[in-house]
Amino acid sequence: MTTSGRLTAAHLEHVEAPGAMLTKPAARALAVFRISLGFVFLWAFLDKTFGWGFATTSERAWINGGSPTKGFLSSVAVGPFEGFFHSIAGDPWANWLFMLGLLGIGLALIAGIGLRIAAGAATAMMALMWIAEWPLARHTSSGEPTSSTNPITDYHFLYAVGAIVVAFTYAGHTWGLGRWWAQLPFVQRHRWLI
Known part of the structure; x- marks a missing residue:
């Protein structure tokens, strides 16, 4: 600021409006x-789709007949919903819902559009995964240590909060399509799509 209290051009470069x-x-x-x-x-x-050999081998890839949910959900060994997660492990509807969620959330966040929906979907997905891993427990149902290091704040929580933060701060407007998306007439009429 100048001594007169006015912002100079140098100061304005740090403020969008x-x-x-x-x-x-x-x-x-x-x-x-x-x-x-x-x-x-x-x-x-x-x-998980193509089995690039990081978390999923080629033989277990979804395009090769593998199940994106079977390995994780069938290995749930803790928490009050253990039986539920075992019962849906590998079900086609669970595979499709999980994979469409990953794809939709990923594309929306990268493109910077539909961030409110992406944040809601990411929060729901991360909450379910948190419940499946049940970090509140110190021991599995068989008595083995769970290796839980924090019963509340883990990567599931941080991913969910992160998605909410980018939605609430209109982070899609910078280096994304958010500003264009928000101007579409359909989105203008349905603001929850921002």
Whole structure:
């Protein structure tokens, strides 16, 4: 600021609009975070679909007849919903819902559109995965240690909160299609699609 209290051009480069809460560097950092978080979901979809050999081998790839949910859900060995998760492990509807969730969340976050829906879907998916891993327990149903290091705040919680943060801060407007998306007449009429 100048001694007269007015903002100079140098100061304005850090503010997108009068009264804006985010500086340009903060908006860019949120955009990098949004794209990175989206890539976590998209990568999981791609690896489970094509079996690139990271978490999923080629033989267990979805396109080769593998089940994206069977391994994880059938190995749930803790918590009050253990039996439920075992019962749906490998069911086609569970596979499709899980994979469409990974793909949709990943693409929405990377593109910067539909972030409210993506945040809701990511929160629901992460809550279900948190419940399946049940980090509150110290021992599995067979008495083995669970290796839980924090009963509440783990990566599921952080991914969900991260998706909510990028939705609430309009992080899709920076290095994404969010600004264009928000101007579409259909989205203007249905603001929950932003």
